[in-house]
Amino acid sequence: MKRRPTIIDVARTAGVSKSTVSLVLQNSPLVKSDTRAEVRRAMAEIGYVYNRAAANLRSSNAGLIGLVINDLRNPFFTEFATSVQMALSTRGYVTVLANTDDDPDMQAQVVSAMIEHGVSAMVISPSYDGEAETFGAIQRAGIPCLQVLRNVAPAAAGIPFAAPDYRHGTVLAVEHLLEEGARRIAFVGGIEGRSVTFERVSGYLSVLEAVGMEPLVLSGRASRKLGKDAVGILTAQHPTVDAVMCFNDLIGLGMLAGCAQTGIQAGETLKIVGFDDIDECGDSFPALSSVRCNIAAFGEDIAATILNWLEKNEVPVAETRSQVDLIVRESSRRIL
Amino acid sequence: MKRRPTIIDVARTAGVSKSTVSLVLQNSPLVKSDTRAEVRRAMAEIGYVYNRAAANLRSSNAGLIGLVINDLRNPFFTEFATSVQMALSTRGYVTVLANTDDDPDMQAQVVSAMIEHGVSAMVISPSYDGEAETFGAIQRAGIPCLQVLRNVAPAAAGIPFAAPDYRHGTVLAVEHLLEEGARRIAFVGGIEGRSVTFERVSGYLSVLEAVGMEPLVLSGRASRKLGKDAVGILTAQHPTVDAVMCFNDLIGLGMLAGCAQTGIQAGETLKIVGFDDIDECGDSFPALSSVRCNIAAFGEDIAATILNWLEKNEVPVAETRSQVDLIVRESSRRIL
DNA sequence: CTACCAATTTGGAACGTTCCAAGTGGATCA
DNA sequence: TGATCCACTTGGAACGTTCCAAATTGGTAG
CATH class of the missing domain: 3.40.50.2300 (Response regulator)
Known part of the structure; x- marks a missing residue:
């Protein structure tokens, strides 16, 4: 097992100096194209592999x-x-x-x-x-x-x-739910005190305030499980809720599963919008509306x-x- | 903007040689603990950051x-x-x-x-x-x-x-489906000619052969969509199929969505087992059986x-x- | 023929570590 | 007292690049 070839080996093989090899490696316009070609050939011949650690040491750009x-x-x-x-x-x-x-x-x-x-x-x-x-x-x-x-x-x-x-996305989604005829819209998910939660909730609240609808926020770490559980909580404790804005898609998809389990017709009895628009949204049943973040x-x-x-x-x-x-x-x- | 301190700066501050500093960095038992402590203090004092690129150049272990x-x-x-x-x-x-x-x-x-x-x-x-x-x-x-x-x-x-x-996992799952009373078990997903597909399919085939059941394999790139589509294909073209072994969970979850959409009762009319046991399996409806790969x-x-x-x-x-x-x-x- | 210029090429000093061989100084031993 | 040993400590040569200043080449103008 022999050591890896260096630019010095390349230089020797190509019959030039190591500086020239270095210039070739950096695609410098200084070297003549004949020389460049010869150096490239030498590299291929001896199986040279660039050593970035060394380059980095000298020029600190890894x-x-x-x-x-x-x-x-x-x-x-x-x-x-x-x-x-x-x-x-x-x-x-x-x-x-x-x-x-x-x-x-x-x-x-x-x-x-x-x-x-x-x-x-x-x-x-x-x-x-x-x-x-x-x-x-x-x-x-x-x-x-x-x-x-x-x-x-x-x-x-x-x-x-x-x-x-995030805020604008929530506004779009909540306004859409209103247009679809929602009477009571809840917000599910998100941990209080975090910027990502605050932005979404504030978008939600601003739309509700504009139409005089009373808000309802269920906080929690965003997960499918939270969504599934939320369906039970909403039906038991807040039966007037007919639409939900979710913190993210995992919650929305969890709610779809919760609806299926309890026999609620998602999209009809309970309208749901997720956030993020992950791939799965298009393949769930029913397909989940969502705010696409591209x-x-x-x-x-x-x-x-x-x-x-x-x-x-x-x-x-x-x-x-x-x-x-x-x-x-x-x-x-x-x-x- | 000044340059980052090196072990030489640390050595100077601590009043030792750079070799000693290097030994401290490598937690060598050679250095006296007083010296070690002093070197550590010096590092903290001047905000030294280890430079792995340099270390790597010398010892080639990045x-x-x-x-x-x-x-x-x-x-x-x-x-x-x-x-x-x-x-x-x-x-x-x-x-x-x-x-x-x-x-x-x-x-x-x-x-x-x-x-x-x-x-x-x-x-x-x-x-x-x-x-x-x-x-x-x-x-x-x-x-x-x-x-x-x-x-x-x-x-x-x-x-x-x-x-x-993979092979053993498929065997376990297919045997389980037989125990649950399945009469016709299909295999859905996987691209032919790949080791991962071959192993699973061969497990499936071996169990079916042992009980004399006729196999049915629907190939395809593993995705939720394939699972969703497979439900339609099976009901239309192979109505006797009452259980499915899936190449992976994405397909299984897609089939659950397909069942929900077409009104088929997954788990009862059509038994489904996935593969991989991703987190989502426990939160889908119905919860998806799966081969856990840990x-x-x-x-x-x-x-x-x-x-x-x-x-x-x-x-x-x-x-x-x-x-x-x-x-x-x-x-x-x-x-x- | 010389001087000069542009186009290339080059030697050598960094870069910040590790590792080796060698050095130091105090304690122990004969 | 001097030799030996042990526990540390240390200077200097790598490692494989880049970059700079300087050298070389070949051509062209004076």
């Missing part, structure tokens, strides 16, 4: 991007992470991914590990709590960092933030934003909101 | 593990990737993740990028096709690599393989296996099969 996600098991985040990673990949960057399970200690640990590894930039969907430690370390290291999907660090701290327009496109935008910051030094604005669309399906539409 | 997944959007793979990443993280390793969307070119690209970045080992759930290029590059680089979940490279090529015991535990095992290979040079056996369990729920059980 082409590594850190991606930290608080709940990777949620399909919404999975879709986001996948789209960011694939977009970065096409631009020659490699993604270091970590799931934190919303644990601030875990988050602090993975962030510091990423900094040690010399990531050039980070994208983080943070856990609530523990933000000081996490963002402090990132800023001390001077690494460009984009906070996405959830806003925990005050933008004033200098961490730009980007997310779908998360794949959002992920690609995030990838582009962070790379522009990195490569062209274009610092993103403090807060960006991406467009959302209401997708109406059977779960909230009158059957004609 | 603590980077590559994880390549063919379909990260499928919750089964997400769960696997998450559990591997978190297990590696607790042992001080950082995970480079890439999704390939089953595209061999994408796979070749991300694998070579990972090799450039000096990953110490790789775990790969490969795409079908393109295996020669991918595994060839990994082997040339001399990087320990574990093939998981799907077997595309012949084990003879020296790439160890680990997966749940994928989180499997992921942790994989992480342990690859680290043992790396750190203790324990080369894994050519093929490992992990235990699977049948979880019976309402979708296949007689309602009592």
Whole structure:
């Protein structure tokens, strides 16, 4: 077992200096195309593999991007992470991914590990709590960092933030429920005190207030189970509720299951709208109306934003909101 | 903006040599505990951050593990990737993740990028096709690599393989359906010619052959949609089918939606068993029976296996099969 | 024929670690 | 007292790149 060839081996084989090989690797216009071709040939001949660790040591640009996600098991985040990673990949960057399970200690640990590894930039969907430690370390290291999907660090701290327009999405959906003739609309899911919850609930409340309808909010960690349980709670304790705005699709899909179980006709007796528009919405029964966040496109935008910051030094604005669309399906539409 | 402190700065602050600082970083028992404490204090004082790229250059052990997944959007793979990443993280390793969307070119690209970045080992759930290029590059680089979940490279090529015991899981499930009184059992999903399909179908066929039941296989790319569509096909063309073994849970869940839509009573008129036992199975209506692969535990095992290979040079056996369990729920059980 | 210029190419010094061989100083032993 | 040993400590040479200043080449103008 012999060691991996280096640019010096390539240089020897091609009959040039290591500097020239280096220039070829960087696609420099300085080298003559004959030379370039010869160097390339030599590389192929001896099976040369570029050593980024060494390059990084010298020039500190590893082409590594850190991606930290608080709940990777949620399909919404999975879709986001996948789209960011694939977009970065096409631009020659490699993604270091970590799931934190919303644990601030875990988050602090993975962030510091990423900094040690010399990531050039980070994208983080943070856990609530523990933000000081996490963002402090990132800023001390001077690494460009984009906070996405959830806003925990005050933008004033200098961490730009980007997310779908949750509030507007909720407004669209609740107005739609009103148009479909809903008399009493509940909001299910979301943990109080979190930006993501606040934005949605405030959109919901503002529409209800405008028409003088009394609000009803059932909080809870977003999951299918919560949705399933909510059906029972609503029918037992709030029988006048005839429409529900869900914090996310998992809750909406859970409610569909709950309705099926208790014999309630979702879409007719109880209108339901989810949020996120994950793939499954179109394949459930009844198909679940939802607020589409275009998360794949959002992920690609995030990838582009962070790379522009990195490569062209274009610092993103403090807060960006991406467009959302209401997708109406059977779960909230009158059957004609 | 000043540069990041190095061990030389730490050494100067602590009044020792850089070699001593290096030893402290490696937790060497050689240094006196007073010295160690002083060095640690100095690090904290000047805000030292370890530079792994430099360490890697010298000792070629980056603590980077590559994880390549063919379909990260499928919750089964997400769960696997998450559990591997978190297990590696607790042992001080950082995970480079890439999704390939089953595209061999994408796979070749991300694998070579990972090799450039000096990953110490790789775990790969490969795409079908393109295996020669991918595994060839990994082997040339001399990087320990574990093939998981799907077997595309012949084990003879020296790439160890680990997966749940798909065949046995199918056998358990189909036998269960027979016990529940099924008269005609179909198999839905899976693409022909793939190891994952072959193993399941062969398990299914072997049980059916033993009892003299005629098989019926509906192939197709595993998705909710396929499951939903399959309900229509079965009722229209194969009305005698009263039980279905699904390639995976997505298909099973899609069938539940299809049943709800066409008014078929899943679990009673049509018994359904899925495969993988993703979280959602317990929250669907009716709850979906499934073959549990214990994928989180499997992921942790994989992480342990690859680290043992790396750190203790324990080369894994050519093929490992992990235990699977049948979880019976309402979708296949007689309602009592 | 010389001087100069543009186009290429090049040697050597970084970058921040690890590792090795060698060094230090105090205690113990003959 | 000097030799030996032990427990630490240390200087300097790697590791494989990039980058800079300087060198070389070949062509062209004076």
